[in-house]
Amino acid sequence: MASDAQAAFRYLEGHKGVDARRIGVIGHSEGATIAAIAASRIPKIRCLLALNGPVLPGYQDILLITEQRLRETGIADDTINSYLTNMRLYLGRPASTPLEKRRVAAEYIVRFEIDRLPVDQRAKITKTDIESAVNSQMHEVLSRWEQHYLSLNPTVYYQQLSCPIGIFYSESEVAGLLSKRLLEFRKVFNTADPVHLIRQIKHVDHNLITTDQLPKAVCSAFIKAVVEEAGKLI
Incomplete structure (x- = not known):
């Protein structure tokens, strides 16, 4: 799957309508680890966004x-x-x-x-x-x-990256025991030195579906926020 992401990068890199200097990679849940693996293999990658991804083995x-x-x-x-x-x-x-x-x-x-x-x-x-x-x-x-x-230990790949990294977690993902994920990510960033940001997302669950009977507009607003943060990193 990481190889598929690399192939997508190569395709975009050669596309005349794409600025090859501003291509990032984004992944959700296990896909965040796959995105980190792919990004570690692509020296030209501009940024990585990880949504509700694991950090422990x-x-x-x-x-x-x-x-x-x-x-x-x-x-x-x-x-x-x-x-x-x-x-x-x-x-x-x-x-x-x-x-x-x-x-x-x-x-x-x-x-x-x-x-x-x-x-x-x-x-x-x-x-x-x-x-x-x-x-x-x-x-x-x-x-x-x-x-x-x-x-598989995802931190191995995050520590190899020199590009900016954006970490996004739903509130439910950093509550209780799962707060350990954020602690582990902060340990990673203490040993690596990319420009990075960590954001918590309110009112969405692991799958980025709105909670508390909130309108779908909240999820749309979240997607917009992620895109805006990606723009800052790129």
Whole structure:
């Protein structure tokens, strides 16, 4: 995917209607990491904008998001700790965890999520459905992409950049445990020296969809704000 972004840069760079000196790259969520990887490979890139992107290695970020989600629902600490223990095993930590043990952990996670569904929905779920869900979970976690993502550290790429960087986070993304993301980004910028800015975005969720029943105009205003900030960096 980063190579696709590089190809897009090369296309724009050679386009007669584009100022090749003012091309930036933007990414959202995991796409922010992909954008950082691409930008680290393009010496001529003018700026990077990262929207709600991770900064911790994939394994740590997944656990952070999971714990935040569970705590927001008011689940007891013992239950949260049990869930996170199984999540670590499912993700293959320690690396020596045998597949069967990881599968047991995957089933725990699937059954946990099923138990949180409304009674009428739970009643429709069969043993075959559970087995299929566990198989799907195992297929995903053992995929080449997932294994790479779990160990990928986005800060490696941010630290390679000399171009201006804009970091944007929704309020919900920097609340509670997730505030660790901002702290980690600030550590990165203490060791690197790009011109950068960090902004918090109100009234939008992770997917940049408006919250609190606010009008769509808020989301449009956010997009406009991002474009304006990009203009400053470029």
